[in-house]
Amino acid sequence: MLQPKHFFLLPALLTLLAIIIFPLLFTVRVSFSSWDVYQAGLDYIGARNYLRVFQDTRFWESLLRLSVMSAISVSLQYTLGFALALAVWKQTKGGRLFRVLFLVPMMTTPVVMSVIWRTMFHESLGPVNDLLSVFGIAPVPWLSSAAGAFASVIIVEVWQWTPFMFLLLLAGLVSLPREPYLAAAIDGAGPWRTFWQVTFPLMAPISIGALVIRLIEASKIMDTVYVLTSGGPGTATETPSYYIYIRGLRDFQVGYSAALSITYLVLMIVSLTIISKLLMRFLIGKDS
Amino acid sequence: MRKPLTGSLSALALASSGILGAPAVHAEDYSRFGISADIPGTCSYEAIDAKDYSGRTLNIITHAIPVIGEPTALHAEQFAELTGAEVNVVHVPFGDLFQRIMIPFQSGQNAYDVLFYGSLWIGDFNRFLEPVPETYLNSTGMADVTDSFRGVATWNGQMIQYPMDGDRHYLKYRTDAFENDALRVRFQAETGRELAVPATWEEYNEIARFFSGFDWDGDGEINYGSAEVAKRDDLMFSAFISRAAPYAKHPDVTGGFFFDLETMEPLINTPGFVRGLELFVEAQEAFPPGGTNFGLGDEIFSFGGGQTLMSYSWDDAFVQAQQEDSRIRNMVGAAPLPGAREVWNRDTGQWDRFDEPNRAPYMTWGWSSAVSALSEEKEMAFDYLCFFANEANTSHDLQIGRFGVNPYRNSHFDSAFWQSLGWEAQVADSYVNTLSQMEQSDNRVYDLRVPGVGQFMSSMANGVAEAMAGQKSAQDALDGVADEWRAIVDRIGKDRLRDAYANVVRLEDNTHQDGSP
Numbered sequence: 001m002l003q004p005k006h007f008f009l010l011p012a013l014l015t016l017l018a019i020i021i022f023p024l025l026f027t028v029r030v031s032f033s034s035w036d037v038y039q040a041g042l043d044y045i046g047a048r049n050y051l052r053v054f055q056d057t058r059f060w061e062s063l064l065r066l067s068v069m070s071a072i073s074v075s076l077q078y079t080l081g082f083a084l085a086l087a088v089w090k091q092t093k094g095g096r097l098f099r100v101l102f103l104v105p106m107m108t109t110p111v112v113m114s115v116i117w118r119t120m121f122h123e124s125l126g127p128v129n130d131l132l133s134v135f136g137i138a139p140v141p142w143l144s145s146a147a148g149a150f151a152s153v154i155i156v157e158v159w160q161w162t163p164f165m166f167l168l169l170l171a172g173l174v175s176l177p178r179e180p181y182l183a184a185a186i187d188g189a190g191p192w193r194t195f196w197q198v199t200f201p202l203m204a205p206i207s208i209g210a211l212v213i214r215l216i217e218a219s220k221i222m223d224t225v226y227v228l229t230s231g232g233p234g235t236a237t238e239t240p241s242y243y244i245y246i247r248g249l250r251d252f253q254v255g256y257s258a259a260l261s262i263t264y265l266v267l268m269i270v271s272l273t274i275i276s277k278l279l280m281r282f283l284i285g286k287d288s
Numbered sequence: 289m290r291k292p293l294t295g296s297l298s299a300l301a302l303a304s305s306g307i308l309g310a311p312a313v314h315a316e317d318y319s320r321f322g323i324s325a326d327i328p329g330t331c332s333y334e335a336i337d338a339k340d341y342s343g344r345t346l347n348i349i350t351h352a353i354p355v356i357g358e359p360t361a362l363h364a365e366q367f368a369e370l371t372g373a374e375v376n377v378v379h380v381p382f383g384d385l386f387q388r389i390m391i392p393f394q395s396g397q398n399a400y401d402v403l404f405y406g407s408l409w410i411g412d413f414n415r416f417l418e419p420v421p422e423t424y425l426n427s428t429g430m431a432d433v434t435d436s437f438r439g440v441a442t443w444n445g446q447m448i449q450y451p452m453d454g455d456r457h458y459l460k461y462r463t464d465a466f467e468n469d470a471l472r473v474r475f476q477a478e479t480g481r482e483l484a485v486p487a488t489w490e491e492y493n494e495i496a497r498f499f500s501g502f503d504w505d506g507d508g509e510i511n512y513g514s515a516e517v518a519k520r521d522d523l524m525f526s527a528f529i530s531r532a533a534p535y536a537k538h539p540d541v542t543g544g545f546f547f548d549l550e551t552m553e554p555l556i557n558t559p560g561f562v563r564g565l566e567l568f569v570e571a572q573e574a575f576p577p578g579g580t581n582f583g584l585g586d587e588i589f590s591f592g593g594g595q596t597l598m599s600y601s602w603d604d605a606f607v608q609a610q611q612e613d614s615r616i617r618n619m620v621g622a623a624p625l626p627g628a629r630e631v632w633n634r635d636t637g638q639w640d641r642f643d644e645p646n647r648a649p650y651m652t653w654g655w656s657s658a659v660s661a662l663s664e665e666k667e668m669a670f671d672y673l674c675f676f677a678n679e680a681n682t683s684h685d686l687q688i689g690r691f692g693v694n695p696y697r698n699s700h701f702d703s704a705f706w707q708s709l710g711w712e713a714q715v716a717d718s719y720v721n722t723l724s725q726m727e728q729s730d731n732r733v734y735d736l737r738v739p740g741v742g743q744f745m746s747s748m749a750n751g752v753a754e755a756m757a758g759q760k761s762a763q764d765a766l767d768g769v770a771d772e773w774r775a776i777v778d779r780i781g782k783d784r785l786r787d788a789y790a791n792v793v794r795l796e797d798n799t800h801q802d803g804s805p
Contacts, residue, residue: 123578234757
């Protein structure tokens, strides 16, 4: 039964409605319209935009590309983040300084960092190739070859978001109980065995959380691609978010880009749910 | 009707600096606004000073600072001080400019009175723009605007954009390299040809290739042959049009460059365009490292900074090279875009051979301005634009490279004016001659100024980028573009697009609204 106390929930509910529910429902409605550069407004064209999505090979190719890019970059972020967290975990001298230093990349604006990285990767003026030449390595076409550009985007992503992994995993490590480690020490387990038998299993829940959060964020990658490569060379680094941006805001195909967005949202929800379940089964050994 | 401005720009500049003696009627000194002196005209400082817009507000949307954004803000501030109006200027990055203008238009909001934007968007915006009133059509400044830029501002026989900039693509090259005897001998020994400014794109590629990978200007840095805007989504579509135009724009074939006007069938995958793309792909051999990812800024820096032998695009790289602190100042020249000896004739379905290379100057999009039809301050808005483009302001703005204002009046093609800025006569002559020759050409190419131009160009840029990256052959890539263009035509409507495209074809075929030449 509705009581006066329930009215205290109203501001939160209205805010939720305004910033999440309404835009989502509006986007769904727009996706069934032909809103375009010439035809403005919410006419109804049925599922025509969605049929076009299914025939749009450029979108599906970008999705496949994103999957590979995310898998590589998030795996690297997790591995490096875990290693850094372990290094800082038990270290006392200068530990606080390192923690702050490791977090600097995460605190910078992605667009600004991408501009700086673009300068660093500049093939004739940037310092990266200069540095490589000191070791006798030939200049690398960082942004003008498909493989180089793909690797560049991953490097920037790893550089920027490894600290996020580091932060979450360090918080997890700090909160681990001491007893299992005492028991392992009594049993004579070395560091390697202690890590695989104690630390890693105990960290599994937080690892899954960190991986899923980063996969969600990685799936939205847009600013780095926009600044660094504009999706090129060719379509070598074009991701779904960047493609939707082109269709929606450059081409002004509002209805179609809404259909792309909704399709992409559904695909992300489904695939990330499956990935979470698989990670749970693999790392913890149960479904929930 | 007022008498057209007949004096040259140098005379105007001299008048503004007081050398020729400013008219005695100018009691007020306007030099506090950064100009040497006011120049009499319809919207001179004195004329605008006489207006009173106190208590009224003008809202302007423009590009980010500095290109066009900076002069917009500067002249807005001056206009506010002269008239008492409150002038609000919103600066928007280029990537967002279209949607920031289009969304209020589509939703019927009176968000901005004055708009600055790319002139190629006239096909999308024309429904929402106020025609330029007779008073301003007859203004002194307007009378001097070249025919081609009057055409760019005109839609269905009516001027709806206010000309304030002129843009075109042309060739820029390093004269010190082309005139170097040792390099000329070496080039002839290697290629069997005499070194000369390229007359065709094949020659351009050959020369660029020869001049790549060694320090031919003796500055201790390796030089390269060609800097081009090749980055997808960064105006690369304009570079491709420049390259394809002479192969696809046959001087004896009328009725459309991008489409067949009658059928609205795309011509983008016809042999002329394919040849242009093949040469664009081939040209990558002579790019500096990372050149396939060059945007306009990189191209300006590369040529203007002395890294490359040749370049072609807007004025910026040339102006950059001619800055006072440039180490290649007065070592550059301008020339028409290279042409083609074989041109695809779509009427006969054959390549036609030309002894003199076919040239197809590309009057690429530039900045334009307009007044919103929804504005409640139209008179003030047009006064602002007329003031922005008055003789004193234009003379001032042309001298500042970062402002992005380029010659668009007959009086701007005056070598003496550029020489007064420190340009050597040879450089200034090559510049004004190249620009003015384009005005006289009857085989010009214009942008695809139709509704949805963003979709067409985005699709084309993607196809070109796929070919440049080696993902597809030139033919396959452009076949894919043609398929996409057909789909866009179906979505937007063939008749609607044909009506719009007829405006472009009229400019290219040099005909009037009624079809007469």
